[in-house]
Amino acid sequence: MKRAATTLLLAGLLMAASHSAAAQLPTVGPLAVTTAIAGSQPVSVIGNSTYSGVVAFGGQMRIVCSLNANMPTGTTLQVRLTAPSGGTSLGDVIVDVTARNLVIAVTPPFLNNVTIRYTFTPTVAAGVLPLTTRTAAYTLLTYP
Amino acid sequence: MIQRHARHMALAVALSLAIAPAAKGQFTASQSISFSISAINQIAFVGSPTLTVTTAAPGAAPSSVTNATATWAVTTNQSNAKITARIPTIMPVGVTLSSSLVAPTGATSAGFKALTTVSTDLVTGITKVAQGAMAVTYRLDATAAAGVVTAQARIVTYTITGGT
Numbered sequence: 001m002k003r004a005a006t007t008l009l010l011a012g013l014l015m016a017a018s019h020s021a022a023a024q025l026p027t028v029g030p031l032a033v034t035t036a037i038a039g040s041q042p043v044s045v046i047g048n049s050t051y052s053g054v055v056a057f058g059g060q061m062r063i064v065c066s067l068n069a070n071m072p073t074g075t076t077l078q079v080r081l082t083a084p085s086g087g088t089s090l091g092d093v094i095v096d097v098t099a100r101n102l103v104i105a106v107t108p109p110f111l112n113n114v115t116i117r118y119t120f121t122p123t124v125a126a127g128v129l130p131l132t133t134r135t136a137a138y139t140l141l142t143y144p
Numbered sequence: 145m146i147q148r149h150a151r152h153m154a155l156a157v158a159l160s161l162a163i164a165p166a167a168k169g170q171f172t173a174s175q176s177i178s179f180s181i182s183a184i185n186q187i188a189f190v191g192s193p194t195l196t197v198t199t200a201a202p203g204a205a206p207s208s209v210t211n212a213t214a215t216w217a218v219t220t221n222q223s224n225a226k227i228t229a230r231i232p233t234i235m236p237v238g239v240t241l242s243s244s245l246v247a248p249t250g251a252t253s254a255g256f257k258a259l260t261t262v263s264t265d266l267v268t269g270i271t272k273v274a275q276g277a278m279a280v281t282y283r284l285d286a287t288a289a290a291g292v293v294t295a296q297a298r299i300v301t302y303t304i305t306g307g308t
Contacts, residue, residue, distance in 0.1 A: 022172045029178035038188035039217030039276025042181065055171050077177065120179045124221040124272045129181035140171040 025049060030131055031120040044121040051114040055140065061106040062143040063087075064099040068135040071096065074126030078119040079136065086110030092119060095136065104143055185306040186219045187227065188276075195241075195284035206286045216302070217276030218248055224307035225270040228263040231298045235259075238290030241298060242283040248275040256283055259300060271307070 031045040063081060071077050078092040081102045086109035093100050103110065122129070191214025200206040218227070227245060235241050240258050243266060247253035251270040258264075286293070 022174070025173055025175035027176040027178060029176075031177065031179040033179070033181045034184070036184050036186050036219040036221075036274065038186040038219050039274060040219060041274050042184055042219070042221065045179070047177065049175060051173065075179075075181075077179075116175070118177050120177075122181050122221075124184075124219060124274050126181055127221050127223075127272060128183050129179070131178055131180045133176050133178045135174055135176045138173040138175075 023051065023053065025051060025116075027133075028116075028118055029133075031118065033120065033122050036124075041124060042122050044119055047118045047120070049116040049118070051111070051116060053111050055108060055111050057108060057140075060104075060143045061140045062101055063103040063106055064139050064141055065093070065095050065102050066099040066137050067095055067097055068137070069097065071134065072126060072129055072132060074124075075120065075122040075129070077134065078121070080117040080119075082115045082117075083110045083113055086112070092117075099139065102138075106140070106143065181221065183306055184219060184221045185225055185304045187216060187302060187304045189214060189216045189280065189300075189302055191215060191280065193282050195282060197284055197286045200288075205288060206290075208283055208285045210281055210283045212279050212281040214280035214282070215277050216245060216280050217278065218270060218304065219274040220270055220304065220306065221272055222307040223271040224268070226265055226305050226307075227267040227270070227302055228305065229257070229259055229266050229300055229302050230261055230263045231259045231300055232261065233298070234261055235298070236290060236293050236296070238287040239293060240285040242285070243300060244281045244283070246278040246280075248273045248278060256281075259298070263303065266302075270304075 028047040028049050031047050033042050033045050036042040065079055076094050079095050080092045082089045087103045087106035089103050093102050193211035193213050195209045195211050197206045197209055229243055242256040242258050244256040245253055245266045247267045251267050253267050254265055257266055
């Protein structure tokens with residue numbers, strides 16, 4: 001009985017740890033802007049990633065995203081999260097250091113198969129930019 | 145009795161942890177995105193104008209003709225880029241072909257410049273701009289010494305030289 005209780009306690013601690021998971025996704029890029037049509041702004045570049053996981057929760061959540069630093073002047077980064085079911089994607093959202101809603105009314109199936117699309121868009125005002133990195137942080141929050 | 149109560153408490157805690165839903169902020173993920181921008185210098189010219197000298201005022205050289213139907217466009221993400229132009233073979237004796245480009249915002253046009261086989265600056269100081277539909281004006285000048293010149297063509301080569 002004592003051993004069974006200890007085993008259950010350890011299992012519970014392991015479950016609690018999984019509810020505080022911090023997933024580290026592989027790096028996307030480089031998203032290299034190299035050309036433009038004469039008379040128009042430089043051509044945007046798109047990069048894609050995916051996420052698949054099992055997160056148990058009741059009710060609905062929302063997914064927000066923020067960057068570790070704002071994008072360089074004259075550039076924007078948009079993020080779009082989509083999945084076959086389980087939430088409402090807000091489409092391409094321009095992200096910065098402020099947490100922005102990307103998906104609302106999220107239920108557990110959404111996180112089973114997520115497609116993450118990044119769109120890097122510069123203007124000529126950005127000039128020439130050496131390889132630069134930003135880290136996007138995604139958080140699951142209650143909704144509404 | 146106390147030991148049994150402690151075991152029951154442990155069991156209750158374990159069960160509550162096992163079925164607890166993900167609370168606010170407990171699930172996070174992060175991803176690094178790398179990006180870069182290369183030097184970009186692009187120009188485009190549209191149009192194939194025709195210029196014909198047909199008349200003169202008595203006592204004066206033949207009248208020049210101009211054509212402003214062509215246009216050009218530029219995109220550069222650098223500073224102080226410039227546009228030069230040249231033609232592959234010289235014009236007939238006594239005949240001059242000149243080109244003038246409207247400058248994009250912030251840049252400077254050199255106005256009409258005679259075109260030769262040597263590149264000449266037409267627009268300078270082009271900085272971080274994307275602009276199109278700017279007029280290209282060609283002018284044909286002829287002296288009486290040129291005589292009658294049968295129809296000819298010249299291909300003007302425009303070049304953008306990037307800045308910094």
